[in-house]
Amino acid sequence: MKAATFLPLLVLSGVAYAQNSTNTTSVAGLVGALSAAGLTQLIQVASTLNGTSEGQQLLSNITNGAPYLVFAPNNDAWQNAPSNVTGNITLLAGYFSYHIVPGNFTQASTIYPNVTLGETLYRDPSLTTVHLEGGKPEVVAWAVRGDNKTHVLNQRNDSIVVNQTTFGNLTIFVVDHFLTIPETLEATIPTDNSSLTGFETLLRSTQVEYLNSTTNQTSNVSFFDALNTRYSGYTLFVPNTSAIDAANSILQSLASNTTAVNNVLFNHWINGSTIYSPLLTGSSNYTSAAGEPLSFHINSTGQYVTSGNVTALIIQPDVLLPNGVVHIIDTVLVNTDSDSSAASSAISSAASVATQTTASQTVPIGFSQTESLGGPSCTASSGNGGSGSGGSSGAMSLSAAGKGFVIAVAGVLVGGWMTVS
């Protein structure tokens, strides 16, 4: 077995760094707890990190008595971790901060549609080129799947919580892989997967005006490039290729009408706001970049988005990107309507929200909304009860009837798919 490459120098050099910010009593205890859980490589990583000011801050943060959820890679995970990350202490500290979620998530009930998302400590802007709006921290997503195990989602390797322990107010989820931070849209659509190529083609063939705020110049770029490397904060509903195929004749008939095609695309896009699936519920309404309302509902067959008179099933929620989120849907939202004043007011309100400095969340994203969906306080008033027998929603007849709710098991469109009945 090959040992993972870590920078050994600082481990051995009797670390001469300031210790005043670290509660050593607590750090020693933590090391003991990690050792009891067999996490010897992680202890070595912690002492490596202890040699940098970022790493010391991280260690002092997780031992400051506040609750945290820590995804702790086990020894096998470190063995298989990418050496270009583990061998670079700056990258290692950045990636490791993606494993730490402030808050106590143990009370997070299994909520419909089962994805739990938490804000991590990862927000180092020097490591990526584009970010979420307002410099919001990147999130990590996890879910209990049909095997009754907790899987970390959006990982190239299916990453499973194989053990769980606590130390003080820390909850330690031992994972069998080192977690990778969200990758760009382009990297997320892998070349060996054809399910999204239809939409990608559309995005690449559409031009948008992009204002570079540094130069104050407007230029035309492809919509794909704008989403990939320029926009900070968005939500994109991406129809899979069978949805594109099914809409082929209507898309063909619109092809010569650029405005109509752009409106259809822009009705799949919320510009300026990254909205994860627990916030896409019956009570939420958002405005698309074309200025049209997007509405949502959840019932026992799944989670749905509606634009105009078209409703689509979200077949894979929460594909995380460094600068936004993608939800994969099974139907093209063919809505050629637009409302430019609604669109611009939505953008300016998103921009003003993004400038407000929001305190880090220490509860699952969408907690209050989702709580009422699956929890005991669920009442008939919402009409969207997750555990109900179909709910009262009118759109149920569409597309998904009789089908299992298809969810991805870990892996951005790379991992397998699993049908949950």
Ligand SMILES: *[C@@H]1O[C@H](CO)[C@@H](O)[C@H](O)[C@H]1NC(C)=O
């Ligand atoms: C430790 O305390 C000293 C004096 O209060 C301060 O100058 C220094 O920045 C502190 N170091 C850290 C890492 O907090």
Ligand SMILES: *[C@@H]1O[C@H](CO)[C@@H](O)[C@H](O)[C@H]1NC(C)=O
């Ligand atoms: C350090 O942590 C221990 C255990 O959590 C706690 O009892 C102690 O008060 C802490 N010390 C300081 C200086 O915060």
Ligand SMILES: *[C@@H]1O[C@H](CO)[C@@H](O)[C@H](O)[C@H]1NC(C)=O
């Ligand atoms: C899980 O963690 C507990 C407590 O830290 C430890 O005793 C046990 O050996 C671990 N189990 C495995 C399979 O690593």
Ligand SMILES: *[C@@H]1O[C@H](CO)[C@@H](O)[C@H](O)[C@H]1NC(C)=O
């Ligand atoms: C970090 O360094 C300090 C001082 O050198 C030491 O007391 C502490 O145990 C180290 N922590 C870890 C996790 O290695």
Ligand SMILES: *[C@@H]1O[C@H](CO)[C@@H](O)[C@H](O)[C@H]1NC(C)=O
């Ligand atoms: C530690 O926590 C403070 C305050 O919560 C935060 O500002 C800082 O970025 C954190 N440090 C790291 C390395 O995550």
Ligand SMILES: *[C@@H]1O[C@H](CO)[C@@H](O)[C@H](O)[C@H]1NC(C)=O
């Ligand atoms: C855990 O958190 C509680 C409430 O925030 C606090 O009272 C307690 O001291 C913390 N425990 C430790 C070991 O830090």
Ligand SMILES: *[C@@H]1O[C@H](CO)[C@@H](O)[C@H](O)[C@H]1NC(C)=O
């Ligand atoms: C590390 O190397 C892999 C494969 O060679 C590459 O895909 C990845 O982008 C690299 N990561 C970083 C942070 O450089």
Ligand SMILES: *[C@@H]1O[C@H](CO)[C@@H](O)[C@H](O)[C@H]1NC(C)=O
């Ligand atoms: C570590 O990674 C950072 C960010 O990618 C890079 O700027 C730096 O040059 C790397 N350091 C080494 C020693 O490779």
Ligand SMILES: *[C@@H]1O[C@H](CO)[C@@H](O)[C@H](O)[C@H]1NC(C)=O
């Ligand atoms: C997802 O949540 C719903 C509602 O709580 C539950 O009925 C279903 O069994 C869950 N599915 C999985 C795979 O955990």
Ligand SMILES: *[C@@H]1O[C@H](CO)[C@@H](O)[C@H](O)[C@H]1NC(C)=O
């Ligand atoms: C998962 O847990 C449920 C309820 O405890 C049980 O009925 C089911 O058989 C378990 N499934 C697996 C694959 O272990």
Ligand SMILES: *[C@@H]1O[C@H](CO)[C@@H](O)[C@H](O)[C@H]1NC(C)=O
């Ligand atoms: C999390 O909170 C629950 C109750 O709210 C408590 O029972 C549990 O001990 C807490 N976990 C940790 C690690 O503090």
Ligand SMILES: *[C@@H]1O[C@H](CO)[C@@H](O)[C@H](O)[C@H]1NC(C)=O
């Ligand atoms: C804006 O223009 C500057 C100067 O040409 C360039 O360096 C930068 O990459 C551009 N920003 C974007 C997001 O395209």
